[in-house]
Amino acid sequence: MSTVARNQQRSSTSGDGSRESAQVAAASGALRRRPVQQRSTERVTRMLDACAELLDEVGYTKLTTTLIANRADVAIGSVYQFFGDKRAVVRALGMRHLEVFFESLATHIAQRQPAHWWDLVDIAIDEYIAMHRSEPGFRTTHFGDAVDINLLDDSRTNNDVLTDRIERLLDEHFNIGSPRGLDMALTVAVETADALIKLAFRRDPDGDPALLAEAKKIIRQYLATYVQDRDS
Template sequence: MSTPTVTTGPLRRVPVQGRSVARVQRMLDACAELVDEVGYEGLTTTLLAERAEVAIGSVYQFFPDKRAIVQALAMRNMDAYLQDLSTRFGRETFAHWWDGVDAGIDAYISMHRSVPGFRTLHFGDVVDVHLLDAERDNNAVIAERLAELLVDQFQLMDRVRLRFALQIAVEAADALINLAFRRDPVGDEAVLVEAKALIREYLHRHVDA
């Protein structure tokens, strides 16, 4: 397993030494646990320091506030999602590019089920719809990165049209997956099946690739 990376975006200071990197990862792990337990509003830097077993000064050494910590966690989640998707693309053979989108939905569902904090935080919408990027909303960032993976994997053309369709698909899938996990803590399978069928049908009809 590769060593987790620490995104530099919201960090006040980038950790260099191994101990500092590990300390920041503990803070992000603690943040993930706490947002599931108390939500973003209940999260405090004091609680986070206690859970991560670090001094409060260590938190502020790397992060200016709790929003920056959650932003770093959201970015780590995005990196993990894209890495998982790249791995799936590398080991599986897809009959068509929208099967790759199917894999993207599966990866997103898997993170809801297995990654602490993800079901609460997603890619940061609970805090700010522009948490990943100041200019684009979080789902638009994910749709853009998914488009890049699909174009690279399947040598697709007409990227503007593709990216627009994927943004619609990502928004729809996000809403339906959230519904599935509101109905059932592990995801209502009937809703998830319908979500995948809806997205597949939409892409099949609206993007001629």
Template sequence: MSTISCEEPGEAPLRRQPTQRRSARRVERMLDACADLLDEIGYDALSTTRIAERAGVAIGSVYQFFPDKRALTQAVTRRHVEGFVSRIGRRFLLEDYAGWWDAVDAIIDEYVEMHRTVPGFRSLHFGDVVDLNLLDPGSENNTVIAGRLRGLLLQEYGLADSEEFDLAILVAVEAGDAVLKLAFRRDPNGAPEIVAEAKRLIRGYLNRQFARVSA
């Protein structure tokens, strides 16, 4: 069994990094346009031409930084991941939790909030509708996410690191992802009763696994 990596996802999809503030703002407009269009028309109908038109840039500007729509979508997904982890980290700093179980609830709450409010998030989640390896060619998307959340939990709660802990976090992420997708299929805002069940399921599972690992 391989240990989950908590490293940053693989190489960024940008052909080159913007070196000036104006270029960086232009790239952000492209990503905003891509995210909005994903929600409006879906990935199959998405094109670099439509993204350029929505962003108000020349098509050549798109190709200057991104080779195709997949690379743009990959960049949007990476932005989602960084935003998700950053928002969770900020909550961990500002809020007091009785233990890891309340932190898990906060992670789920943040996922639900981003699903409701962040353009492109509901269409991509973390990219699995486009490519299971969108974030990192060597790891499935949820494995990358599990690694990032694992790092946060280890840092905040001093849980014992082990391959068993890695596996428990990965299974919890996969299970939570599946149940929360069900919640949003039932209700565009996330059926609250199913979100509550997701929290109970993950807390119960992790409680049993952490107790077994610590025994």
């Protein structure tokens, strides 16, 4: 069953569709207009699902709004009602991916109860790896890098947006504030993990396990060094 079909089935059986609405709301920065009615929200969700599937099948270069409309079973006018072009659809998908990432991260933090803030970063790496394996369209564009490294925010790179959200999450759970050097440490950790994880999935469609393990070890050792330097 395709992602679009699964979503249609989910919409017909779910209660208030609050998670779907929240993810569309997260993507609203890329929308021409924000859907108000549930039916419009479901249409936008189908378009994003269709975009994700097609990115994995044909890639960004061959992606078109017509393909998205056909796969989502909507009129092409419906696509342009909410999106200016295919880049806008991919941007909205990247924002939804970011929201899905942090929703799943929050769930796993609650389950694993990390004792230290660098353990939370470790959980984030696990979730980033899981997104490559389970979230349609993610391994093709990540948070939009394949299209534009500034896709999520015109003034910052996609990884800077991710780093900022992780830093806020760390402060929320560990009340760490903004100690000197933390911004740089997290930037290095995110950029390094991102590069190594992408390499692992280029080598193996399921992610080269040895390389993924090495990536986690490198980040753990680096963050441990930062903590030691800060405490010394």
